[in-house]
Amino acid sequence: MSDIISQYRISTAPYYRPVADEVELFQAAYSVRMPMMLKGPTGCGKTRFVEYMAYTLGKPLITVACNEDMTASDLVGRFLLDAQGTRWQDGPLAIAARYGALCYLDEVVEARQDTTVVIHPLTDNRRVLPLEKKGELIKAHSDFQLVISYNPGYQSLMKDLKQSTKQRFGALDFNYPAHEVETEIIAHETRVTVEVASKLVSIAERARNLKGHGLDEGISTRMLIYAGSLIVAGVDAKNACRVALVRPITDDPDMRDALDAAVMTFF
Numbered sequence: 081m082s083d084i085i086s087q088y089r090i091s092t093a094p095y096y097r098p099v100a101d102e103v104e105l106f107q108a109a110y111s112v113r114m115p116m117m118l119k120g121p122t123g124c125g126k127t128r129f130v131e132y133m134a135y136t137l138g139k140p141l142i143t144v145a146c147n148e149d150m151t152a153s154d155l156v157g158r159f160l161l162d163a164q165g166t167r168w169q170d171g172p173l174a175i176a177a178r179y180g181a182l183c184y185l186d187e188v189v190e191a192r193q194d195t196t197v198v199i200h201p202l203t204d205n206r207r208v209l210p211l212e213k214k215g216e217l218i219k220a221h222s223d224f225q226l227v228i229s230y231n232p233g234y235q236s237l238m239k240d241l242k243q244s245t246k247q248r249f250g251a252l253d254f255n256y257p258a259h260e261v262e263t264e265i266i267a268h269e270t271r272v273t274v275e276v277a278s279k280l281v282s283i284a285e286r287a288r289n290l291k292g293h294g295l296d297e298g299i300s301t302r303m304l305i306y307a308g309s310l311i312v313a314g315v316d317a318k319n320a321c322r323v324a325l326v327r328p329i330t331d332d333p334d335m336r337d338a339l340d341a342a343v344m345t346f347f
């Protein structure tokens with residue numbers, strides 16, 4: 081039994097550079113087992129943060145990438161047929177609730193609402209998970225906590241969390257870190273010099289100002305790390321920026337020119 085959960089333990093400390101008071105707030109939320117929602121654009125540090133918190137709290141972490149084909153059974157579990165007959169297999173949410181892990185549902189809005197509602201009884205004072213097909217009611221382990229992520233930019237009216245879901249969570253806003261902090265992160269993650277990291281961040285800042293003016297999303301911290309890694313691998317900085325920063329986010333020739341110009345300003 082403990083094998084099932086031990087594979088979800090994080091053995092080495094993830095590098096996470098706190099941006100504000102999110103670590104203290106999350107610790108307080110965990111102390112009262114408040115379900116938490118991490119909101120913010122892609123590639124800004126949400127997954128890294130939850131890994132860091134799970135490690136710091138000494139709890140296993142079970143991550144589920146949500147998508148619209150996901151069913152409640154994918155979260156809760158199902159009967160499987162094998163040579164011995166049928167046997168029940170817990171889904172990731174059931175494992176987390178049973179053995180006391182942090183369960184991180186990534187991009188939860190992608191899941192259909194009939195899937196999302198299975199988290200409701202776990203995220204109010206009942207803290208239970210009914211396995212209806214099995215006829216079992218799991219009372220969540222005292223260490224269990226549910227964390228979800230949510231990118232506020234991507235929702236359409238058709239695709240959003242119901243208020244009855246949202247109101248079960250505390251929320252932390254994430255965003256791209258301040259210039260010096262993001263520079264430090266890029267330098268740490270890629271080993272580029274602080275000077276080069278700072279230039280990469282400046283390019284990203286230009287692009288982030290274009291969000292909503294032809295760009296759907298700014299250049300993320302993740303993309304800057306890609307660019308830095310290419311530079312460390314020996315790629316010329318301008319080329320690294322084209323490949324890792326400019327081409328992925330837009331196909332519009334004018335926008336590419338504008339971003340290329342930003343790259344030329346710094347490299």
Ligand SMILES: Nc1ncnc2c1ncn2[C@@H]1O[C@H](COP(=O)(O)OP(=O)(O)OP(=O)(O)O)[C@@H](O)[C@H]1O
Nearest residue numbers: 095096097121122123124125126127128269301302
């Ligand atoms: N505060 C931070 N401390 C350390 N590393 C960071 C921080 N913020 C971002 N990073 C770096 O940026 C990368 C991307 O962050 P992460 O994968 O956590 O993004 P995300 O918000 O989960 O994105 P998505 O919504 O696409 O899943 C990480 O792998 C990490 O290297």
Ligand SMILES: [Mg+2]
Nearest residue numbers: 126127128186
């Ligand atoms: Mg993530």
